Amino acid sequence: MIDKAAPGTTVARLSGPAPGDTLPVGREAEIGRILQCVERGRDRPQSLVVLGETGTGKTQLVGVAVERAIRSGTRVLVAQGCETEMQQSFAALHQLVLPLLDELAWMPKRQRDALRGAFGLAPAIQPADPMAFRVAVLTLLRQATRTSPVLLAVDDIQSCDRDSLDVLLFVARRLSSEPVTVLLAARGEIPPPGVPADLAVLPLGPLAPQAAAQLLDAQPGAPTGGARLDLLQRAEGNPLAVIEMCRALRTDGAQPLSDDGRPQTSRIQQMFAAQLDALPAATQRALLYAAAASTHEELTTLMDALDAGGDLSVWSPAERAGLIAVTDRHVVFRHPLIRTAAFHREPVRARQQAHRDLAAALGEQPSRQAWHLAGAAIGPDESVAAALEATALLAQRRGGLYATVKALEQAARFSPCDDDRARRLAKALTAANDFGDPAWVRELYASFAAVNRDPELLGVAVCATGWALSLFSFQREAFSLLADAWEHHHPLDGTTATAMVAIAGGIAHQSGLEEHLRMLPGMLAQVTRTERAREPGTRTTELQCPHLAREDVAASLRAVVQAVRGPAAYASDLFKTLTSLPRPTDPRDLATLHRMVATGVVAYYADESDRCVDLLRQAFVPLRAAGAMGPTAHVLAVQVDVLLATGRWSEAEELIEEARSFSVVRGMTYAQLDLDALHVTLRALRGDSEPGVELTGPNWHSVSLDENRATLARMLRARGLAALARGDHESAFRHLRSLFADDGTPVHRLLSSRSVADLAAAAQRLGRQKEAAHVLAAVRQAEGRRPTTRITLLMHHAAALMDEDADTEKHFRLAVINPGADQWPMERGLARMNYAIWLRRKRRSLEAREQLATVIEAATRLGAHRLAAQAGAELRASGAAVAPETAAREAAAPLAELTAQQQQIVRLAANGLSNREIGEQLFLSPRTIGTHLYNVYPKLGISSRHQLRDVIERSLG
Missing domain, CATH: 1.10.10.10 (Winged helix-like DNA-binding domain superfamily/Winged helix DNA-binding domain)
Structure with missing residues (x-):
């Protein structure tokens, strides 16, 4: 394709994204590196080799660079290697310089003849002079740089003819000051033979899990739940594999996955048909067995199943073809689609036999054998189902929640009896909920509801499904599901009742709806009656987590619900009660971890912030290591929120990034939104004045914030703080005022009140104190007679700013002198800052300076550069000499903002x-x-x- 860059200038163009097109998902860093190379090449020679396996996006990234270069006025010359032309000398080079061959009149005759002869444009009168030809190409490119910089982009250099590559590398080594960028792309992990080792290399590895999930979700008809996770696991982060496997699932019709869980399509098989067909029959059979095995299957198991003894030569043809790599213990497919093609190109009888042979080879390892027995089975088979259930139990003991859910799901599928199927699906639901994939839970619940007749099992399933619906942001539907089961199928088992009311409390916190909060006391009372009526020694069902039978854990869960429903003072009493319980003997067992999470949440309500951080931090590490993100999903925002409040901003930022990744992969909708809002809050606290662009994506438009008021409160506060950071007090007041109803009642019982001082600051800047004063009055009423220390300090700060009838200095002093305020350094710093401004206006400069010096120290320690700069300016205005380090910070502050x-x-x-x-x-x-x-x-x-x-x-x- 030929583009006109300017009159008289012709450039070739690779197919790439046009301006405004979406850039490759998850390749932002790689794109930045390539574009930086192209940009630098406008001044001096640059070279870069992009390496990656098939489907990693090399061509697309080269296309982005080409598009960028064209738009900046760079002359672009492109070529692409072709296997059918590898034996033709200078075929690739001819593609590259073709647009320049009409401009040879100015060249010395010897060089011009060398070029024309080598490219077959004129008869060769004498034997070719290799050096003359190389110099001619170099001269031609140097001439092209006189009018504009030049980009030489060559894709698939591993398929270029050797003569072209030699000349191209000769030219690249001799460019010294010309504005030329040489961008090469090749398949594989190392550069092709002949490429100098000193050329800069950019390897394209697999996509990060979050990026792979985003790419999958962007595909038409993308799968959800278990099929989605299967696909992401099998695609191994390869973009082409993600796209092709998703296409395979769409084209396979109603059954999204084949019986063994692998997407199959003739398109995938055809991609590697020629390479696979060229292999000996024995090697093709060996690849089938390797494909049927798990990705971690040992080589000795494969050799036993093949009955090949110790002769590894069966793998050699596939190794030479670049399809696999054989290590000391494993066979590794070079591309995930090769595994899929190698398996599905064989007839079903051969695939079934492969599974049988592998099962026989794993006779002493029943947990791994069960999967192959399932692969060989045709219909319901209780022996297979029982083997898979036993495998699930072992996986659960080892902390493998994903494997647990998969095994239980398959065990239910092979169960001949509906009762066994329902029981196994209920167990799968619980495990999937612990794993933290709400879509998978919903799919399992649909299967469960179709076969279940046991009311006790229903309670277990409803717990998991209600939790999943809440993670999806459907709070009304989640609470209704629980309430309906509670009313019509009230569980006989006390542990089930405790779990149901605990989940109802979590949903009510997130929804913030009074209709949900009002039901909690009655549910708690009924749980208490159930516990009292239970006979001593009564055992919980096998589906219940044993830790719920421990009174200290059950008490902590009930305390969470009481804290959600009751005032802050009640939460403080509950926290004291929980911390007085006997210390557990094993601080890392599952029961203790749940107790720690529950106690941490109560501490959050009680504004025991430092203790909340410690408890949640200790619990999060082992739960994350076990992959049990379900129990922590609802408290991720709590943990980040408290880290921000207590000044642990670097830790908060790390947690946000980590949590964003698995919340995207596992489809935790409202967790993603909370993390977005908290990230904007962090940037605003630091003084970043960029608007909250993260709060305008598609997820925000698809979620009903009216039934997710905790998320709404975080969003409004984030937007308000961002507006304050950029000096837009009108917008800040509008957002922060929206945290409260027209009559001043908090929109969210817990979170709204914590922004009352921010609202007061915005109101004071606008002279709208009277409009906000009744909000402060409503907060006082909502908090009752015994508000927490934190809320007390915030209310004093707010009163000093906007209560015209109050003793302003008294409120300021009460807001800053309480030693308990050390837990919340940013809130205390803002109170000191406003107090200092008030003191300076009262001509009490010495007292103001004392406050400002403290603010500067605290803000610098936190990394709140905007607050530090403001305090420095106030300090200077008060007549104080500014320290050199403070002056340096102020000089950089405008840019830092x-x-x-x-x-x-x-x-x-x-x-x-x-x-x-x-x-x-x-x-x-x-x-x-x-x-x-x-x-x-x-x-x-x-x-x-x-x-x-x-x-x-x-x-x-």
């Missing part, structure tokens, strides 16, 4: 680039660049573009 993208825009504009040129580099429109600059001028204290260079120089010292 900007986002990373805004800083980049400012630096490019300071270097003289136009809005259009900056936009081309950053993939933004000129209008967007202009808007960013318009917004940053006031923050930098300037009024025009030509002042930007001075700001940059000051920030550098």
Whole structure:
């Protein structure tokens, strides 16, 4: 394809994304590295080799670079290796320089003849001179750089003819000052033979789990639940495998997966048909057995199943073809789609025999043997079902929740009896809930509901399904499911009742709806009556987690529900009671971990923030190691929230990133939204004034915030703090005021009140104290006579800012002198800051300076650069001499207040680039660049573009 870059200039173009197209998912860092190379190549020679297996996205990334280069006015020359042309000398090089061959009139005759002869454009009069030809190509490219920079992009260099590659590398080594970028892409993990070892290499590994999940979810008809997790596991992070396996599931019709769980389609088989057909029959059979085995199956097991003894030569043809790698203990497929193709290209009878032979080879390992027995089975078989259930039990003991759910799901599928099927599905539901995949839970519940007749099992299943629906953000549906089962099928087992009411409490916290909160006391009372009526020695059913039978764990779960329903003072009493319980003997067993999580949540309600951090941190590590993200999913936001409040911002940021990944992979909708809101909150606390763009994605439009008021409260606070950070007090007041109803009642009983001081600060800046005063009154009423220390301090701070009838100084002093405020350093710092401003306006500069010095120290320790800069400016205004380190921070503060993208825009504009040129580099429109600059001028204290260079120089010292 030929594009016109400018009059008289012709460039070739690889197929790549046009402006505005979506960039490859999960390759942001790699794209940045490639584009940086291309950008640097506009000034001096650059070379980069992109390496990756089939389907990792090499061609797409090269296409992005080509598109970027074209848009920036670079002349682009492209070529692509072709296996059918590998024996033709200079075939690839001819593709590359073809657009330049009409411009040879200026060249010396000897070089021109060498070029024309080598490319068959003229008869060769004398034997070719290799050096003359190489120099001619080098001269041709140097001439092309006189009008614009040049990008040489060659894809699939492993399939280029050797002569072309030799010349291209000769040229790359001799470019010294020309603006040329050489971008090469090759299949494999190491560069092809002949590529110098000193060339920079960019390897494309598998996508991160979060990126692979995002890519899968972007496909039409993407699977959910167990099929989704299976696909992600089998695709091994390869983008092509994700796309093709998803397409296979769509084309296979109603049954999303084949019987053994592998997507099958003729398209995948055809991708590798030629390579597989070329192998000897014995090697094809060996690959079938390797494909039928698990990815971690030992080589000795495969050899036993094949009855091949110790002769490993059967694998050699596949190794030479690059399809597999054989290590000391395993056979590894080079590409996940090769495994799929090698398995499904064989007839069903051969696949069944492979499973039987593997089962026989694993006779002494029944847990692994069970999977192959299932693979060989045709219909319901109780022996297979029992073997899989035993496998699930072993996996659960080892902490493998994913394997547990899979084994139980398959055991239910092979169960001939509905009662056994329901029982096994109920166990699968519980395990899937612990694993933390709500879509999988819903799918299992649909199968369970179709066969179950046991009311006790229903209670177990409803617990898991209600939890899953809540994670999906469907709080009303989740609570209704629990309430209906509670009313019509009230569980006889006390542990089931305890679990149901605990989950109801978690849903009520998230929903924030009074209709849910009102039901909790009655449910708690009924649980108490059930516990009292239970005869001593009564055993729980096998489906119940044994830890629920422990009174200390059950008490902690009931305390969570009481804290959700009751006022903060009640939570404080509950926390004291829980911490007085006897210490468990094993601090890492499952029962203790659940007790720690529950106690941590009560501490959150009681504003025992430091204790909450310690408890949740201790519980989170072993639960995460076991893959049990279900029990922690509802408290992820709690943990991050408390880390932010107590000033542990780096730890909070790490947890946000980690939690974002598995919440995306496992489809935890509202957990993703909470994490987005908390990330914006963190940026705002640090002083990043970029608007909360993370709070405008598709998830936010698909979730009813009216029934997810905890998430709504976090979103409104995040937006309010972001607006305060950028100086938009009107927007800040609007968002923070929305945390309370028209009459001042908190929208969320717990979270709204914690923003009352932020609302007061925005109201004071706008002179709207009277509008916010009744909110403070409503908060006081809601908190009762014994509010927590934290809420007391926040209410004093708010009263000092907006209660005109109050003793302002008294409230300020009460907000800052309480030693308990040390738990919440940012809130205390803001109170000190506002107190210092009040003192300075009262001409009490010495007292103001004392407060400001403390604020600067605390803000610097936290990394709250905006607050530190504000305190430094106030300190200077009070007449104090500013310390050199403080002056340096203030000099850098204007830039530090900007986002990373805004800083980049400012630096490019300071270097003289136009809005259009900056936009081309950053993939933004000129209008967007202009808007960013318009917004940053006031923050930098300037009024025009030509002042930007001075700001940059000051920030550098």
